[in-house]
Amino acid sequence: MPAVETQQLTKEYGAVHALDGLDLTIERGELYGLLGPNGSGKTTTIEILTGQRVPTSGEVSVLDIDPVENPLDVRRAVGILPEREDPPSFLTPREYLQFVGDVRDIADVDARIEEWSTKLEFRGILDTLSTDLSEGERQRVMLAQVFIHEPELVFIDEPLVNLDPLMQAEVRDILTAYCEAGNTLFLSTHFMEVAEDLCSRVGIIADGKLVTERDPQSLDEDGLLETFATELGGESAVEAGRP
Incomplete structure (x- = not known):
């Protein structure tokens, strides 16, 4: 069974769709990155997956636990670092x-x-x-x-924020080794270099929808920047920034 799975996950705040039919499947042992501009739905996704927020509709499973029905069980099982x-x-x-x-x-x-x-x-x-x-x-x-x-599954929102370059490199090694040991990491960021350098697979999210997924290692030399700009437009790509 996947470490994380969602089907048509939706979160509405009145007329605002923070998540709009999000489908995710993250296999055990993956270092998965969710990349998107601010306000794209990244934090809402993590909050629902970790039992901190209830979705409007859709299905969700984390380590074979339903975080809507059993939020405390999920929070006991995983590691969480909000931004x-x-x-x-x-x-x-x-x-x-x-x-x-x-x-x-x-x-x-x-x-x-x-x-x-x-x-x-x-x-x-x-x-x-x-x-x-x-x-x-x-x-x-x-x-x-x-x-x-x-924990066998960790959620981290912006793992390298406020760290100097030497510690950023150290944390990158720690996160990579963690997944190489068979654990799973769900990383949320709006920094392309973080997603590109760290992740085995990256999902690009905008307006609460998963726009595309990519293997950073298989991209051309322009990498995620070109993919992001192509999928979301140049202005959104600039907003994503770099650390």
Whole structure:
């Protein structure tokens, strides 16, 4: 069974169709990227898939769980990092990750905190209040909480935001290794280079509809930029930007 599957997924806000008949199939072990301009439906898709928002209509399955009927089961099973999410300002990274460990019943949470703070290079700030951390440091802490319970499926909205170039390269390696180990990653971004460099398959979304899907490795030298411009028009392609 696929890790993620939707059929005619729709979300309406009055006359606005945030999602309009979205059909997605993401196989286990894929590093799938959903690429689109701001307001295209990327965040709404992740919120429905992770049980945070109820669709207007359509069917959805995540790890063989219906997130509409069993939202807590889905949230327990997956890792989630929304865009612009920070650790609580009144906790240190260590305290926050210990809290995550308590919520997720992680027996060896201290060892995993050491592991992920080393991988993401924030051991030196584990006991610093989060309010005193830089944006990039907070992003690294939030990436750690995604993986600390070793989920088989992770949803990340803009994984490289606020990271310096060296840490971006490190995170790219971590995400790639995660999928090579047989896990699945659903990545949402409006940066073409992120989707092109990281993903095994990319879906382009606009106005709540899946416009096309592409294997970045099979594209010509103009890559996703030309595909995006062809499918959505030049102005939308420019909006997508680069990191």
